[in-house]
Amino acid sequence: MKLMEYQGKDLFRRVGIPTPNGVFSTTAADVRDYVAAHPGSWVLKSQVMMGGRGKAGGIKFADDAQQSETLARELIGKVLKSIQNPDGEEVKSLLVEEKVDIASEAYVSIAIDRARKRPIVMVTRFGGMDVEEVAEKNPDDIKKYWIDPATGYSPFIGRRLAFSAGLPEGYRKAFPAILGALYTLFMDFGANLVEINPLVLTKDGRVIASDAKVELDDNGLYKHPDLARWNKQSPADEDQAAAVAIGLGMSNYARFADEPGEPPKTVGTIANGAGLGMGTMDAVKNAGGGAANFLDIGGGAQADLVKKSYALVTADPRVKAMFINIFGGITRGDQVAKGIVEALKGPSPGADQPVRQVPLVVRLTGTNAEEGRAILAEAGFVPVETMDEGAARAVELANANGKK
Amino acid sequence: MSIFLDKNSKVIVQGITGREGAFHTQRMIAYGTQVAGGVTPGKGGTNTESGLPVFDTVKDAVEGTGATHSIIFVPPFAGADALWEAHDAGIRVAVCITEGIPAHDMLRVVATTPGMRIIGPNCPGVISPGKSLLGIMPSHVFKEGNIGMISRSGTLTYEIVDGLTRAGFGQSTCVGIGGDPIIGTTFVDCLREFANDPETRAIVVAGEIGGSDEEDAAAFIKEHLAETPVVAFIGGRSAPKGKRLGHAGAIISGNTGTPESKVKAFGEAGVPVADRPSEIPGLLAARLKPIPA
Numbered sequence: 001m002k003l004m005e006y007q008g009k010d011l012f013r014r015v016g017i018p019t020p021n022g023v024f025s026t027t028a029a030d031v032r033d034y035v036a037a038h039p040g041s042w043v044l045k046s047q048v049m050m051g052g053r054g055k056a057g058g059i060k061f062a063d064d065a066q067q068s069e070t071l072a073r074e075l076i077g078k079v080l081k082s083i084q085n086p087d088g089e090e091v092k093s094l095l096v097e098e099k100v101d102i103a104s105e106a107y108v109s110i111a112i113d114r115a116r117k118r119p120i121v122m123v124t125r126f127g128g129m130d131v132e133e134v135a136e137k138n139p140d141d142i143k144k145y146w147i148d149p150a151t152g153y154s155p156f157i158g159r160r161l162a163f164s165a166g167l168p169e170g171y172r173k174a175f176p177a178i179l180g181a182l183y184t185l186f187m188d189f190g191a192n193l194v195e196i197n198p199l200v201l202t203k204d205g206r207v208i209a210s211d212a213k214v215e216l217d218d219n220g221l222y223k224h225p226d227l228a229r230w231n232k233q234s235p236a237d238e239d240q241a242a243a244v245a246i247g248l249g250m251s252n253y254a255r256f257a258d259e260p261g262e263p264p265k266t267v268g269t270i271a272n273g274a275g276l277g278m279g280t281m282d283a284v285k286n287a288g289g290g291a292a293n294f295l296d297i298g299g300g301a302q303a304d305l306v307k308k309s310y311a312l313v314t315a316d317p318r319v320k321a322m323f324i325n326i327f328g329g330i331t332r333g334d335q336v337a338k339g340i341v342e343a344l345k346g347p348s349p350g351a352d353q354p355v356r357q358v359p360l361v362v363r364l365t366g367t368n369a370e371e372g373r374a375i376l377a378e379a380g381f382v383p384v385e386t387m388d389e390g391a392a393r394a395v396e397l398a399n400a401n402g403k404k
Numbered sequence: 405m406s407i408f409l410d411k412n413s414k415v416i417v418q419g420i421t422g423r424e425g426a427f428h429t430q431r432m433i434a435y436g437t438q439v440a441g442g443v444t445p446g447k448g449g450t451n452t453e454s455g456l457p458v459f460d461t462v463k464d465a466v467e468g469t470g471a472t473h474s475i476i477f478v479p480p481f482a483g484a485d486a487l488w489e490a491h492d493a494g495i496r497v498a499v500c501i502t503e504g505i506p507a508h509d510m511l512r513v514v515a516t517t518p519g520m521r522i523i524g525p526n527c528p529g530v531i532s533p534g535k536s537l538l539g540i541m542p543s544h545v546f547k548e549g550n551i552g553m554i555s556r557s558g559t560l561t562y563e564i565v566d567g568l569t570r571a572g573f574g575q576s577t578c579v580g581i582g583g584d585p586i587i588g589t590t591f592v593d594c595l596r597e598f599a600n601d602p603e604t605r606a607i608v609v610a611g612e613i614g615g616s617d618e619e620d621a622a623a624f625i626k627e628h629l630a631e632t633p634v635v636a637f638i639g640g641r642s643a644p645k646g647k648r649l650g651h652a653g654a655i656i657s658g659n660t661g662t663p664e665s666k667v668k669a670f671g672e673a674g675v676p677v678a679d680r681p682s683e684i685p686g687l688l689a690a691r692l693k694p695i696p697a
Contacts, residue, residue, distance in 0.1 A: 112507060114585050114615045117514050150515040190508045192585075219480060220506035256644055274583055275557020278612055278640035279681060285642040286680055294643070299540075299558070327559045327566070329528070329542040366562060367542050387563065388682050 008212030022097035032069035041099040052082035105198035127198035174207035190220025246308040265290035268313035289395030306339025321398035328366030337372035359397040363390035406532035407597035417442035425477035440469035480504035500524035510586035522588025528558035528580035549574015555610035571685035591621035606633040613640035622669035633691035
């Protein structure tokens with residue numbers, strides 16, 4: 001789960017990382033009232049997931065209540081667009097923060113290094129810009145440290161990084177404690193990434209997190225039920241929501257947009273297991289077609305789930321043919337076959353929409369494959385023997401159906 | 405020989421009375437695995453339907469059976485605890501089938517369980533065909549032989565192994581290392597074992613997008629296995645960036661984890677990368693062919 005800035009800063013405050021004074025708000029009236037009660041210079045920051053919000057006009061400055069209300073009205077409801085996000089994202093809330101006098105901007109992050117199996121800390125004195133850019137132009141200016149989870153964090157790590165990265169002197173006292181708090185957040189909340197960019201040194205000598213980027217591991221969310229409400233507030237990924245709605249894991253379904261220069265994505269795919277799911281998409285591409293989606297029905301799938309998965313994939317109007325690729329391990333071939341036959345019988349009693357039917361190719365092998373093939377044969381289908389054969393046949397059928 | 409698991413390996417099952425645990429215990433016994441008992445807290449002193457002793461703790465099970473290997477079927481929240489309990493009791497090889505264990509639990513576990521070989525989590529386990537099965541693989545597609553097989557996926561492994569078996573290539577050991585970001589045993593760990601296994605004559609590496617395990621494997625092969633025929637496959641080559649596809653680890657972010665980088669790394673190590681699983685037996689046959697004098 002990716003967090004918005006105000007949510008990340010909420011976690012920052014819980015672990016003791018200083019953040020600018022301010023308030024989270026969803027209406028222009030609230031913004032006005034807050035600024036009226038706290039005279040000064042304020043920054044209005046649009047709360048969106050996308051990157052590049054500043055360039056997209058999502059950050060404004062206000063010096064009085066009147067101005068803050070006008071700008072807030074302008075921002076809330078506005079659709080921000082950036083190169084990374086051409087479709088745009090609607091601003092639903094604002095973070096109103098004190099405008100700080102910046103003396104210096106640094107960067108600090110912690111992420112998971114899969115290869116070393118340790119959290120990796122990265123620090124550079126070049127904050128406030130894209131860290132990828134720093135990595136490209138001045139790779140030696142990014143200092144790294146791999147924390148051993150067995151011993152955890154100790155302040156020497158922060159001191160060493162502050163010296164080696166050449167952080168200005170004003171950072172030195174505060175930095176080891178801030179990095180320690182960031183590590184606590186990283187481990188205790190199960191973050192894939194925590195990033196402060198910029199970590200600001202103000203002219204009056206404070207060190208504060210001016211921005212917050214936090215991405216949490218979905219597998220660890222059960223430990224923090226109070227954060228579940230954020231999940232509901234975030235702009236939901238449609239595919240993930242659809243997957244969960246039919247009882248699949250969140251990452252078990254993904255649609256792929258058409259790409260210029262590639263064959264149109266017209267073949268729906270369903271497979272059991274993530275690896276075979278990916279292999280199935282690749283097989284469709286190798287056969288000269290394009291997979292419209294990835295769908296892993298998981299291990300031990302029952303007939304009902306197969307049926308719902310079929311309906312989900314064919315609900316995408318681009319899908320002109322379906323390729324179901326099952327290698328029975330824990331998943332039993334007869335169960336899958338029953339699901340397919342059921343799905344093609346039309347809507348179940350009580351279902352509000354009929355299932356859209358497309359030409360279907362089924363590859364079924366492994367556990368109980370013979371029983372499964374018998375069920376399919378009885379219903380008038382001829383399953384194919386291999387994955388390559390199935391992919392080729394599905395691409396052929398999609399092309400023929402698309403021309404109709 | 406084989407790696408990690410042979411016909412004498414004595415096994416306990418953590419979570420033996422659960423639905424998955426009970427089902428796969430039966431299948432492992434049927435395959436010939438030396439399952440000596442299992443653990444379900446609160447059911448110690450009872451027996452399973454097939455007569456295996458159930459213990460309350462892993463310590464009791466190890467002391468009562470002399471087991472060295474464990475296979476873990478517990479819910480995600482109990483995964484780290486189960487691995488620590490296995491380590492504490494002196495288990496040498498722990499296969500963790502559980503999917504959904506938080507990555508940070510695994511960061512802590514791998515840093516604090518020296519001396520225990522963890523395979524997984526989120527994996528199908530290990531099989532040394534004809535000897536023993538410590539996992540959930542459909543054993544009928546495997547056949548005893550000389551090909552070492554390592555894979556990040558379950559079903560894709562079955563797909564590839566089925567092709568190998570049909571082409572007459574039996575396997576020494578097949579290891580499903582698991583699809584999570586933090587796993588106990590990497591490709592390189594497996595390759596190091598295969599390098600010391602006289603029965604393994606050739607190796608198939610089935611990777612997928614995301615992470616750098618494949619690149620590390622390629623570097624190891626170049627350095628230490630230059631004489632051994634190796635064939636690779638990479639799943640998800642047609643996937644767009646930033647999409648998470650089932651496995652928590654299978655995500656391409658930025659320029660790391662791309663199929664291009666993996667194909668290039670294998671190329672530099674002299675390892676052919678099959679475009680399709682069906683091409684693997686052919687590539688293997690070509691590399692195993694003795695060079696005419």
